[in-house]
Amino acid sequence: SEAIIAIGGSFGTLSEISFALRLKIPVIGINTWNVSEQIIKAENPHEAVSKAFSLISHNSDNWGGMRHKKA
Template sequence: MGKPNFEKKLTIAVIGGGRCSAQEAVLAETVGRELAKRGAILVCGGLTGVMEAACRGAAIESGLTIGILPSDDPTDCNPYVQIPVATGVGYARNIAVVKSAQAVIAIDGDYGTLTEIGFALKSNIPVVGLNTWSLYRNGQEDKSVIKAEDAVDAVEKAISLAKGQKLD
């Protein structure tokens, strides 16, 4: 008889567009691989583009992938999602994607990604950005989205922030 597992696992959300360029797909796949190598669970929106590339990277390194889908059909997910969550609540699932993680990595992305960044920041969940949105409020830059230089840098920053560590 085993012992119950009380520990919550390190979980990082990867967000980005449902369509992406080949270059961004490489970036997302590398992020997925680097997360899996460090034992993090990858949570995402479960669909195509950045989401699929990140899941593919994680799956290659045998990492666990969770896809939180807008539809109510768990088979709508990309083939690298191991645990599909079929929310049935449409793009309200964007909230669940970021709230289920301890940190978020945003890669490129369109307006949907912007809503996820907003929901994460609203809840003080750290967001690390790779070629993504910059925000100005009333003419002043809001530096809450922490810029990363490359995939490894994004993963390392996200994991540090997820663990509550300060960045240098």
């Protein structure tokens, strides 16, 4: 994934957030775990998707996560 959106959640969501952050994949959260300052907060789904697309297109180099690279 280029980014994930975490919505609410229990321990499975926490696990997915942890894996994403460890892989340097941006995490946008809506009413979810507050375990890291790296989780970007959003108030609603529209805002979350907008932030995800913005991060993917403008800031992917800053995250250094797993990316599909052209040969």
